[in-house]
Amino acid sequence: MFLSNLLEPVKTTAREAGAILWEMYQSGNFTEQQKQDSSPVTTADLAANSHIIAKLTALTPHIPIISEETHLVPLSQRSDWARYWLIDPMDGTQEFVARSGDFAVSIALVEHGWPALGVIYWPKEDVTYYATRSNGAFKQHKNLINRMQVHQHQSDQPLRIAVSRRQPLQPIIERLHPAQVIEYMPLGSCSLKSCLVAEGKADCYLRLGPTGEWDTGAVQVIVEEAGGRILDSQFASLSYNQRETLANPDFMVMGQAAVPWQQLIKATSSDRIL
Template identity: 60%
Template sequence: MQPEPSALLEPVKQIAREAGLAILDIYDSGNFELQQKDDESPVTSADYAANDILVAGLKALTPKIPIISEETTAVNLTQRQAWKRYWLLDPMDGTQEFVSRSGDFAVNIALVENGWPVMGVIYWPTKNTFYYAIEGQGAFKQKSAEPVPISVRNIDQDERNIKLAVSRVQKKDTVTRYLMDGYDYEMVPLGSASLKSCFIAEGKADCYLRIGPTGEWDTGASHCIIEEAGGRILDSEFNGLSYNKRDTFANPDFMVLGNQDIAWHDVIKPHKTTRKLTD
């Protein structure tokens, strides 16, 4: 019998911390190798060090649960579709932030059951901070001994000020062209995509539009956290994201939406993802 997510939470957090500390050691030393993957995204020796720790730790903890990670060889869809449960990992979300030394990078671990993330653990090494959630049990932030429940910002649906989480390096018009007139948009700059979602989950921002390539590992952990905090992650046409249903792990453009009292269709213009996804 497979263990319940609640029984796995604390050991998974410990594994995430160990991976995060390994990243931090390399980050503080300033001595790392930087390479380009086939998709031209950056990868460092810190990504691989974190991946090794996560994979070894999770295999020891749950030897019967398979693992998908951004930094390991992909498993074909036919084999994956037989999995009712698997770990979905991004060993270091925010590699470019690691390279640019902003500190905004995080370890992401999701447990996916029947195509849905039922547990998400995100560890922010430079802040020694966890964000985590289990389906049906709420979302939490933990910086010290005691975790604190978190939720999306409590705003009235008629409020015209929207706090928009944005990348420090992306051109602002990449996302602002999809915003409707009639609102005041306050920009909240941050690095890693998953940390932007966590900011929305804890009420520091209201919305994040991700325009550009990502994989399912970029959203798995934060998806559970934001949903448990009262928000949603949807694709750019306001449809739900899916997991383990395509040949590739590519996500469409997506948006992380906070308080669901906001009429988000009046705030954001839907659009089709320009790159091709394989169904």
């Protein structure tokens, strides 16, 4: 009941933050700067971040918040948190700046070290993806709600892989079995590509390169409730709030469990975050 009571207010908060992003996107009334890690941040990220934090604080004043756009408290202060909010106010800032429209709001609730509630809102399409643990995953477009399920891939079909619009394709190709027929599906935003797998439009998404736990928190529960998995490049589980840094290793979002993923995708060890 705790999760179900939170779901609708969190969906509303994500949509409100998305409306802030969309208004600034359409008007062009934002500025961009570089963070210390050289990734971009805009005044739109920060405006959405402030709105989400204010709403979540009012909703659950006793639950702490981790956001990509706020200072991360030391592990010694957060390691014993039983639950916390994990947010990315705008996943896909590069897409926002590049004017593709492929950016999203991401809000997760992590309980006892694992995501239990996830909401992703895509302002351009007015689509909300959401899930709570043990209750299924759903896609909502306006008032139309459909339950999501990963694609039941057949061995004689091409493997549909979601890929970035902004990153080179060759590193992905090198990870795949050369005999497998591949259909590549370009889309912006890490979370939106993961949701493609959850709703069955893609079979897999390989993420190579820097991400944070806020990039996988919400989609972790959405993908799992749709029948898929998110694993690191060694086919091991991700972790949450276990390290001083919240950097993710390279990871894979995989659909149907019956697909022989370890035969189709080469495991690597060089990108493991310790």
